Amino acid sequence: MKKVFIYSACVFLLLGCGSMDPFTKSIFATHTGAAIGNVAGSIIGENIGGYKGSFVGSMLGTAAGAMIGASVVARDQQQTERSREIITSPSPNLSIRDIRLQDENWNRIVDADENCVLIFEIYNDGERTASDVRPVLKGLKGTQKLNYSRPLVIDQIKPGEGVLYKVNISASSNVKSGEAVFEIHLEERNGFGTPREEFTIRTQEK
The missing domain is CATH 2.60.40.10 (Immunoglobulins)
Incomplete structure (x- = not known):
């Protein structure tokens, strides 16, 4: 069930960011990434070390997932800025x-x-x-x-x-x-x- 949630959340992260403003997109991607990381870390930790491993894995996964979510937004913002530079750069007429x-x-x-x-x-x-x-x-x-x-x-x-x-x-x-x-x-x-x-x-x- 957790695996299904991870896959659905990943798709939701990619589709959901498209129509948001940069600030809302940053919060959404960071929180969603954290949630995905929490579940993924919990599954991995549980398989390795039982309940304690599950707890530690979920904590580490949350932090890593938040970083991944933020990086998605950062890359998107960089691409937008590069596109604006191309559009606004001087050109012949x-x-x-x-x-x-x-x-x-x-x-x-x-x-x-x-x-x-x-x-x-x-x-x-x-x-x-x-x-x-x-x-x-x-x-x-x-x-x-x-x-x-x-x-x-x-x-x-x-x-x-x-x-x-x-x-x-x-x-x-x-x-x-x-x-x-x-x-x-x-x-x-x-x-x-x-x-x-x-x-x-x-x-x-x-």
């Missing part, structure tokens, strides 16, 4: 702004056989330098007849600074009039990238 097309005849359309430049600005409004920033450009619709250069990696963007980024775009002679839909986002070495966003540019056939 990247964004893409002012996507625009610069073309040869200044009509803001990619004409057949025309060489253009796609320009956008990348800013870091965070409190930490962004490292190895890579723009990822993907054609979604109407981009089959367009050629565009592969984006290069930016080594660093310091806090409060930005860079002007350019991608060369050209249209083949058989491009059709319409809209080309692109998707763009940023990837950063430490995972501080940006969400995907879409933009469109117009194309013009001969």
